[in-house]
Amino acid sequence: QSVLTQPPSASGTPGQRVTISCSGSSSNIGSNYVYWYQQLPGTAPKLLIYRNNQRPSGVPDRFSGSKSGTSASLAISGLRSEDEADYYCAAWDDSLSGPGVVFGGGTKLTVL
Amino acid sequence: QLQLQESGPGLVKPSETLSLTCTVSGGSISSSSYYWGWIRQPPGKGLEWIGSIYYSGSTYYNPSLKSRVTISVDTSKNQFSLKLSSVTAADTAVYYCARHPSLAARPYWYFDLWGRGTLVTVSS
Numbered sequence: 001q002s003v004l005t006q007p008p009s010a011s012g013t014p015g016q017r018v019t020i021s022c023s024g025s026s027s028n029i030g031s032n033y034v035y036w037y038q039q040l041p042g043t044a045p046k047l048l049i050y051r052n053n054q055r056p057s058g059v060p061d062r063f064s065g066s067k068s069g070t071s072a073s074l075a076i077s078g079l080r081s082e083d084e085a086d087y088y089c090a091a092w093d094d095s096l097s098g099p100g101v102v103f104g105g106g107t108k109l110t111v112l
Numbered sequence: 113q114l115q116l117q118e119s120g121p122g123l124v125k126p127s128e129t130l131s132l133t134c135t136v137s138g139g140s141i142s143s144s145s146y147y148w149g150w151i152r153q154p155p156g157k158g159l160e161w162i163g164s165i166y167y168s169g170s171t172y173y174n175p176s177l178k179s180r181v182t183i184s185v186d187t188s189k190n191q192f193s194l195k196l197s198s199v200t201a202a203d204t205a206v207y208y209c210a211r212h213p214s215l216a217a218r219p220y221w222y223f224d225l226w227g228r229g230t231l232v233t234v235s236s
Contacts, residue, residue, distance in 0.1 A: 002158060035222040037159075044208055044226040045151075045159065056224060088159055092221040098175020101161035101221050 022089035114139035116227035134209030
């Protein structure tokens, strides 16, 4: 059971806008930055969003991140076939039982 | 440009120690701008952070793995290493090494460069 909760799957057609949610708590998303990673089949994860809504160089502006309270979202606009991948959210968790980086369980995005 | 490459045995017996090395090429592991971390992914499952290290030797570990994990750095070889003791089948995973930024020796907790990963299977 992951500390951060994501829907296991999402889908959309080319050109659509899709959002993926990530739910946490006050000890992680509520008090720390959220990060998003894209993992194409058979490859290593790639940083997509850092500090809630910042895109690294080279990441298209079709990808955007937002955060509100203890939840965060990744939005992909103008969906393309090459966006079919697994997406993971992550955050630092200040848990009293032991701080550390926590990930969501991942969302498999299918482009129909 | 900077690249990370994991290496180590692909098969480890239960109860033994898993040992992996990450070699940093195209840049210095002694850069004050980065921490270096390990993340794993069991087959068909999600990502799990194992721990991270600074070139000075300062470490952070996942609390759930802390009792079994040691991460070390060898700046002379531009490498950092992972040791996970008393492994079981649950430790079977693709192990990634990755880089994350740092400011004033304090880490930012996002991984901006990853190795390709190496599959480690725990089986007798």
